Amino acid sequence: MKIANIWKLIISIILPLSVGAVAGMFTSMAIPEWYAGLRQPSFNPPNWIFGPVWTTLYIVMGFSFFLIWKMEATKERNRAILIYLVHLLLNFGWSFFFFYFKVIGIALIEIIMLWSTIVIMLISFYRLKPLAAYMNIPYLLWVTFATALNAAYFFLNRG
Numbered sequence: 001m002k003i004a005n006i007w008k009l010i011i012s013i014i015l016p017l018s019v020g021a022v023a024g025m026f027t028s029m030a031i032p033e034w035y036a037g038l039r040q041p042s043f044n045p046p047n048w049i050f051g052p053v054w055t056t057l058y059i060v061m062g063f064s065f066f067l068i069w070k071m072e073a074t075k076e077r078n079r080a081i082l083i084y085l086v087h088l089l090l091n092f093g094w095s096f097f098f099f100y101f102k103v104i105g106i107a108l109i110e111i112i113m114l115w116s117t118i119v120i121m122l123i124s125f126y127r128l129k130p131l132a133a134y135m136n137i138p139y140l141l142w143v144t145f146a147t148a149l150n151a152a153y154f155f156l157n158r159g
Contacts, residue, residue: 005070012066016058019088023095024051030099041152057139064132068125080124087121090114104154111147118143 001009031047065084071077090113098107118140126133 008069009063009066012069013059013062016062016065016088016091017055019092020054020058023092024054027095027099030102034102035099038153039156041149041156043152044149053142057142060135061139064125064135067129067132067135071128076124077128080121080128083117083121083124087114087117090117098150104150104157108147108150108154111143111150115140115143115147 065081068077068080068084090110094107094110094114097103097110118136122133122136122140125136
């Protein structure tokens with residue numbers, strides 16, 4: 001593997017893991033008091049599950065991004081990279097809306113935008129490298145579940 005591709009792989013994995021780590025720090029601060037005091041949906045998983053799931057998803061999404069980034073630069077590849085970065089920004093923002101600012105309704109709107117961007121990312125990745133899209137199907141399913149959780153928290157805890 002070329003040195004440039006080794007660096008792209010390292011950056012591709014570190015970038016989403018870093019996003020997740022920073023968001024996780026803000027998330028963990030809200031869990032003991034605010035989050036623990038919310039009415040919980042019946043299908044809410046135990047808190048310990050989120051760290052391992054998100055870490056795995058961040059590594060897989062990073063590797064899938066690497067498969068796109070290492071391709072020859074084209075307009076379509078560059079568009080896929082931009083979509084990925086926008087999606088990562090939305091992924092990062094959700095934790096702040098939900099856990100830091102504690103605006104569950106805004107977080108719900110934001111996660112729906114994130115979900116939509118993931119679908120667009122999958123389509124964009126598929127056109128370039130189908131494997132890169134397939135690798136993110138568990139991520140899309142997890143965010144679908146997270147959207148349902150966010151909606152349940154919103155409806156259980158409004159007013």
